[in-house]
Amino acid sequence: MSMDFAPPKYAQVMTAIQQRIRDGEYAPGDMLPSETQLVREFGVGRTTVVRALQTLAMQGWIEREHGRGSFVKGRPESPAERVRPGLSTAEHPENAENIVSVARVPAPRHVAKLMGVDERTPVIARHRVIRQGDRVSAAETLWFPLEIALGTDLDKPAPLRHGVRQHLQAVKHLRIDHVTERLTARKPTKEEAELLGSSSPVLGVLATVHDPAGSVLLVLSVALPGDLHELEDVYQVS
Amino acid sequence: MSMDFAPPKYAQVMTAIQQRIRDGEYAPGDMLPSETQLVREFGVGRTTVVRALQTLAMQGWIEREHGRGSFVKGRPESPAERVRPGLSTAEHPENAENIVSVARVPAPRHVAKLMGVDERTPVIARHRVIRQGDRVSAAETLWFPLEIALGTDLDKPAPLRHGVRQHLQAVKHLRIDHVTERLTARKPTKEEAELLGSSSPVLGVLATVHDPAGSVLLVLSVALPGDLHELEDVYQVS
DNA sequence: CTTGCCCACTCGTCCGCACAAGTCACCGAG
């Protein structure tokens, strides 16, 4: 027995229409067949056709105008592919030559502010570098509240082979839910300049990494030399 | 007569549930009342309740598990609110003190490359500044291919009161469809430094603005002083 | 105790029908 699963009918209708749009059979700006016609063509109820069309509209494939018809919008493409320096920093596996130093230090003002703690509260600072060939292509600092680092290897200078995100998940079941990034252009700090071997402008990324409840799991600060990095972003208008 | 419009019932159900999630009456992880219960509570058909719940699920408010129930996902927040320097530059209304100069010049190498034309092809360069109090907070250059600027006021130094996007739409029916931005940190050029009154690092935004067919309508280059600008971005993980 | 079945409950999908409301072409009255 084959026991294949047929996808739901509304999905079949959606797929068929998407295919016709991709093939150019329905070109951008064209009016789609009316609901009634589609009902006849696919041999399904209007409910089903309407559900397919409304879903396609929500996904941006078509536009529906009350009283006029449904029209191909011609933009299959969807959300956006952004570079996320914050997230990739939290996921990057470490090895010995990435680690510069790991120490318990009083929180600097801007970090304390983002964590919502007092300025001199001790935190774990994990300094790392990313190498590209023989140049250092990024200088990163990850700041952890003590209670997060407690019981983990985050405060130890040994490299985390599976990255910070994995480690937090595996050891303390902490899940990263969302990240807030702040991007600016600045001069590197003295320490960064030394690591990078240059004091030309850097892209500064200051990110807070949150769990589902909104608590700050870590704060991270990345310095990306401007001559090595370009962050690209494509987005639809309106 | 008041003649108010009641929103559709499914939208009313959605709003009610969203409100309860925001109020914490339904906390993240909680199971929502079953469809049958909601049908009784709101006095509507199951079709309506299901539509509301499925829409909420698509928007990320809740999760639905076949055979188990609907559960609060606890992330009301949606796609992402990004600052779009490229788009806002194209939409910003101009006035006399924004315009620095407008000229026909040979395309610089990087602009020509992005437009897909030869390096010395003549283009229109429109230099502008944005002021914030008495400081210049951004130096912008908009590059237009001649055939785009033809018949428009883009090549005239008079300010465009409704912004470039509106002007293109109104005069030549050109619609902006998507924008590709490239962000980096760099030193300001001599001209930019002069306008900005400083040569400290700037965020450089180099964007191409496309019509629905993908043709480049304009290229724009913006210099944002690092000490004045911070681009913030929040995104969900996974 | 363990195993397996049954049943109540949940969501998933689909149908036919009904009415409201927006759009547009046509046509006749003025």
Next chain:
DNA sequence: CTCGGTGACTTGTGCGGACGAGTGGGCAAG
């Protein structure tokens, strides 16, 4: 010619009913 009405066509919303399928607890047989 212009104006307004009419009707065919479109999408928007809503209902009730039906069946399928996944989940989990209770219960009886082993």
